[in-house]
Amino acid sequence: MTVPAVDRLYLRSAIRLAEKGLFSVTTNNPRVGCLLVKSGHIIGQGWHREDGGPHAEIDALSNTVEDPRGSTAYISLEPCCWEGRTPPCTTALIKAGIARTVIAARDPHPRVAGGGVRALLDAGIEVTEENLPEETDALNPGPLMRGENNRPFVRLKTAISIDGRTAMADGQSRWITGEEARADAQYWRARSAAIITGVGTVIADDPRLNVRDQRFGNAKPLRVVVDTGGRTPRDAALFGEKGRIAIVCAKGVESINRAEMWEQQVGPAIDLAKLLETLSDQGCNEVLVEAGATLNASFLGQGLWDEMIVYIAPRLMGDTARPLAALGFTGMEEAISTTVKSIDTLGPDLRIVLTP
Ligand SMILES: NC(=O)c1ccc[n+]([C@@H]2O[C@H](COP(=O)([O-])OP(=O)(O)OC[C@H]3O[C@@H](n4cnc5c(N)ncnc54)[C@H](OP(=O)(O)O)[C@@H]3O)[C@@H](O)[C@H]2O)c1
Known part of the structure; x- marks a missing residue:
């Protein structure tokens, strides 16, 4: 009709x-x-x-x-x-x-x-x-994804230099992009039910991973740290902010402050598909991954992503700096192809949104 x-x-x-x-x-x-x-x-x-x-x-x-x-x-x-x-x-x-x-x-x-x-x-x-x-x-990409695949809609967010680097070799990454790009990242956090990061990022950057922009109301996404052995520092800035924190770890890891310890039987690392299933069971519609090259590689390599927000700063960090994803590929046939959904300018930087 x-x-x-x-x-x-x-x-x-x-x-x-x-x-x-x-x-x-x-x-x-x-x-x-x-x-x-x-x-x-x-x-x-x-x-x-x-x-x-x-x-x-x-x-x-x-x-x-x-x-x-x-x-x-x-x-x-x-x-x-x-x-x-x-x-x-x-x-x-x-x-x-x-x-x-x-x-x-x-x-x-x-x-x-x-x-x-x-x-x-x-x-x-x-x-x-x-x-x-x-x-x-x-x-509503989340309910759709949960209905079809029993996992939330997964967005990866990363800030890179024009030569594709996310941190210097010693771990420094503040700040690659300008204020506008960092402010934009708050929007993606605020619409997410959970923010996922790796313990490597918690140790290197000590991020709060909260929503600080008042325009996004009182959003308090669950913060999730993938941390097999419980290496998250007890004085991490995460704990200084209100809201739930979950540490996904191996069985028997000692509690860390007020974090919920989500124990998993681990193989070589935390099973990300299982983690996403748990988050879906908890009702999480959209999740945002803000991690370093190691965890990014796992999400990308396993195809556990639906959208990638890449902020690109017009600066070079050099070849000893860390990549976006430590995928370790050696042949072109391994390359992961993506599709550009949008390109915008944010102050001095670019924001590219990619889909698989
Ligand atoms: N530019 C950016 O947008 C941006 C964003 C975030 C971070 N960074 C930078 O990235 C650097 C940290 O990166 P990173 O690679 O060391 O740390 P990461 O990717 O944040 O965390 C990796 C750690 O997560 C744990 N892990 C558990 N299960 C995993 C799995 N299935 N797959 C992957 N990792 C798993 C591992 O530690 P365990 O074995 O102990 O569990 C692993 O070493 C810092 O220098 C930070 O500044 C940059």
């Missing part, structure tokens, strides 16, 4: 509403927006405001300026039809007397996956489906 231009207009507004949850909805649920329109007027709007809070449809219904009976609900994602932490949204829409719904994407969650549309149709509500994948996938 062709969707009239006005439907697209309202649907895009619903997607803009969903974006308001970018930094507060990072685990379990997707980011969703809902607009209620009656006789050409917007009578209610809502979005999923925080993890575990009311869904967008309920939020919109709770702030209508007139009776929603007979209105059209524009929703950025198919409404849920099962009782989770909150009652099903389809029931609320039916009870409220909504006459028509226009949705931008089906919910891939196995307990919805078309069930929301069916429930509405069964109740005599007209449903118009408009696929806007570019906008909706960018909003």
